[in-house]
Amino acid sequence: MIRQAIIAAATLSTIALPAVAAADPIIGQPVPCVKxxxxxxxxxxxxxxxxxxxDQYRAGxxxxxxxxxxxxxxxxxxxHWAHDRNAPVGWLTTKVKNLDPKDPADHNIITNSVGRIGVDAKYTSKGTKLSNLRTAWTIATKPARDAGWSTATEGISPHGNADFGGDMAKxxxxxxxxxxxxxxSAGPQNSLQRGGGHLVTVTAVDGSFGGNTVQVRYMDPAKAADHGVGDYxxxxxxxxxxxxxxxxRSVYEYSPVTDNPDTDTDESLTPGTYRTVTRWQLTTAGSTSTTTVLVEGFNWFDMAPPVG
Structure with missing residues (x-):
């Protein structure tokens, strides 16, 4: 059975700061993360x-x-599971626990690991699917199951979900x-038409159960301050x-028909389909995006060490 952990944390207000700020070792240091x-x-x-x-942008x-x-x-x-929970995850001789993304010596091994996940998730030039990424998770966590750990993963969609935000929190x-x-982007008959997608890692959520608005924080593998600079x-x-x-929000979505290159007929000339679906619109402060960003679902993952 997966056990719930109780986390206790001391607040900064309990720390007595010295009178001279310049000598304070806390100044300039990142605030420790508290679960x-x-x-x-x-x-x-x-x-x-x-x-x-x-980073997703990597040579190789x-x-x-x-x-x-x-x-x-x-x-x-x-x-997270390898370093924060000490779970034995990885592939053959590659153990995620032994890798540090910030260590230049591990960069190529991590690139190979990302590539391995792509293979297991049936990557194509268009990307990967949530369901196939769950398969890749199951493969990467096999060493843990072999050591007696239990693992689980599933996908959750906002459509038909009475409390998508609450599910994210849980x-x-x-x-x-x-x-x-x-x-x-805008489609025919006042609809919205999907033009591509993106996957990120969610680390924090705040909101109300049964509510219509959630604040989230996430790691975006495509965003980097040094993108396009030097040997990035x-x-x-x-x-x-x-x-x-x-x-x-409720979305009126248009899906065009994709042409099959293996036939003589141009299927893209066939009228597309419309449907009304529930999505969660994602907005960020100061964004200049010309597209509407809609959350379509998430994968959750869980593990528990052997008992006894």
Missing amino acids: VADLAGADFSVKQCGVSDV LENNGGSYCGPSSLYNVLH RLARGPLQMLYGRY LKTQSAYSTVTATLTK
């Missing part, structure tokens, strides 16, 4: 620590990793999530977190 798992009452607040932020991957957001965001999840309390969103494809960028708001 939060508050699911009591009408509101929730959950935060996970020990999550990496590996197809198109320099342009479509490797899925494998990269899943690696972040595995990093699942995040156990471990980081992998969230999928699509980028939509051969180095790990500084970790960063994106803060966003998710708002529940």
Whole structure:
């Protein structure tokens, strides 16, 4: 049985600071991450620590990793379980516990690991699917099951879900999530049409059970301050977190018919289909995006060490 952990943390207000700020060793140091798992009452607040932020853009991957957001965001999840929970995850002789994304000596091995996740998740030039990424998780966690650990994973969609935000909070309390969103533009008949998607690693959520708005924080494998600068494809960028708001909305979605290159008929000329679905719109402060970003679901992951 997967056990619930009780986390206690001291606040900064309990620390006596010296009178001379220049001599304070805390100045200039990052604030330590403190786990939060508050699911009591009408509101929730959950935060996970020990999550990496590996870059998807890497030399050695197809198109320099342009479509490797899925494998990269899943690696972040595995990093958490290996380093924060001491879970034995990895592939053959490659153990995630022994790898540090910030260590240049481990960069190539991590690139190979991201590539391995891509293979197990049936990567194509268009990216990876949530379901196949769950398969990749199951493969990477086999060493843990062989050592007596229990593992679990599943996907959750917002459509037909009465409390998508609440589900995010409950699942995040156990471990980081992998969230999928699509980028939509105006389609025919006042609809929205999907033009591509992206996967990120969720580390924190705040909101109310049964509510229509959630605040999230996530690691985005495509975002890096040094993107396009120097040898960025051969180095790990500084970790960063994106803060966003998710708002529940009903979407009238248009799906065009894709042409089959193996037939003489141009199927793309066939009228597409329409449907009304529930999505959660993602917005970030100061965004200049010309597309509508809609969350389409997430993968959750869980593990527990052997008992006894």
